[in-house]
Amino acid sequence: MAENPSAGSGQATAATFLALACLTYVDDGPDRWRAAVTLLADHPDLPRRDVHVAAATGDAPALAALLRADPGLADVRRPDGFTPLMSLAYARVPQDDAYGAARLLLDAGADPDAGVLLGGEAPPFTVLTGCFGEGEQGPGRTPRHPQGDALAGLLLDRGADPDDGQTLYNRMFGRDDGHLRVLLAHGLGRGNGGTWRRRLGERQATPQRLVALQVDRARAHGLTDRLALLAAYGFVEGTPADDPSPWSQTDLPPIAAAGTPDGVRALVAAGGDLDAKVHGRTLLHHAAWADDVELARALLDGGADPEVLDDDHGSTPLGWARWAYAAGTTALLGPVTREV
Template sequence: MALSLPANPDLEHLRREARRLQRAVRSGEPRAIVLVSRLHPEGAPGDPTTFALSDAQLVVARSLGFASWPRLRTYLAAAAGLSRDPAALDPVLEASAGVDAAESASVTVALACLTYTERDEPERWSRAAQLLADDPDLVHRDVFVAAAAGDAEALRSHLAADRGAPTREGGPFRWPPLLHLVYSRVPQVDAVGSARVLLDAGADPDSGYLWQGLPTAFTALTGVFGEGEQGPGRQPRHPQWQPLAELLLERGADPNDRQTLYNRMFNRDDSHLELLLAHGLGRPSSEVWTRRTGEPAETIEEMITRQVDWARSHGFVDRLELLAAHGLVPDGAADLTPDDVLGDDVPVTGPWPGDPTVPDIHRAATPEAVRAAVAAGARVDSLRDGRTALHQAAFMDDVELVTALLEVGADPTVVDAMHGTTPYRWALWARGERAAAVLRGATGRHTSRALDDER
């Protein structure tokens, strides 16, 4: 079972959770009894009033994916030194107009780097680039700024003066220089050359940290491949992602990078998978982060299963075929076709009556699949998780998919159930400039047609 911890997990909080569970079981609360019967190896107690705290702690540990309470405590102790909370550590106030000279290095690297919070956006990187332009000597005063700027010559000077610099943690997020380089999104002088300088000097290709103490490490590879829940506009891949990833993998970085696979899972592009598979993804490797924390965030089998399940449920046929070609898909899935995907009985939510097993437009991951789904009866404006397929395509800045959906009749003025906004607004928030441009014109044309119809 994959680990599933709350953000910034705290042992005392979990102890209190165990005490609450013990009290709930002893008082006979049905939900607590069901939880214990499912997770305790001996099932629910015959006499709930005898349910011990140690039993409750075992159930809490198992609910989080740990085999025992001691294993959970050991993980938390190991993870404490590896945990970083970028939101809490960020020295930049959104309303700040100027930067104190004494804090310019810290602010510059904080603005330059992806934090995997809602603060990630191009405006921050532009501010960082301006600070670097205003103070060119900053790269020579601070090794972490030099790394974020990808300035190989400045890095060589820092390393010559301090042999421990390649592995020393610092800057606002307490990262080593390599992480500042690969998570930076400002224009860099020589990203690949700088990475080579750091690696040659002893930087760890498996450098990383636990984001808010969660068990899946954000590694150097994670920073290189980028993307994630905020979309490719706010959390883009590194401009030099391919040569940087190849360099890290050649130097021994573990290709079984769970966070990379999760972050890139939402986008139908498979270039990250192609590279990782070529370097051993899906096969046992160093598992360095399992050794560091004492527990696997998820096993290799669980990691691959999540990829397969997502591909199947979202119609990513090409991804399934790619995984199948490397022997990572169960028997039978290798023959999956777009028609098979679109014929699945996933319910369509929305205000339309009729057969709930019509093709689901949300599983149409290519323009061809969109057209086939609609031809087979899919409701193009159906909702899943409160959004239309057009909202999701806009969020991912997937212009091809946006265009295909509009061509088959998707309504660009439909609002989502969560924020009450249109696909165009989703594209704007996600900094999906290309999708926003297409949707701006489509929304205007749709509104004009509606007004003509009213007349």
């Protein structure tokens, strides 16, 4: 395996930069990325010396020079298992030419299906996962790559497996379907599961189950646009009764299925409770965390209480918005929430 041409204190500095610049899915956020930018300003030669830094900053000229000297660097791994393509896809610092840098790496033989098992658990966090972003920390802490859809299209055109279970999980919390449009157009839900199914076997869900779970999630939460998109590709069946989805619950309050502004307005018209809690939090908590201003406004207009506290943290929706770096819902909820 090729070695990255950096050594000593420079290697340590590069590792620090990458730890700050790239999503970790542990404790991400803008403060880390700003610290990475500051570190790079103090060490502007790092992209010319380290292939992962060159990729993370989208420095195509530096990357081209490194790959000319040693094409094997295209897939050299960091200690955490990240390849240069992953460093590029997971970086959330300004990048000069992310698309051009990705093409250079792919042309040099980089694996478009590269990924790691965080905590040893499937599904893998792949290059595609980094492009599409989001997840349990929310879109403010783990945002999409600014060129995520274009990069994902390039990776898929070069052979990446569209059945990316971690992407589907990370993006299921919001209402946007951009990731599904890209993946469905490239064969999501078809075939035998690709590289990671071959590597992991039964630990990796089949393409058919991955899509059935999306149908179940969309149906359970009233995501009508997502259901229509899936149906347009022929996916209308959820998981079977003998292999149920985690969302096949029947004891949830009606607000659980009102996951759109129209759904909220329909529930208001039916006299439903907008402040009912699902798993210890209201839909307004969720909208605040997801920075879904349209959904949050529909809830407030319908009479939702912005000062209800969640069961786990004792926090208002505004507190959730602030924690998640959700600028839109922070601005919306601030004037209507008393400070505690």
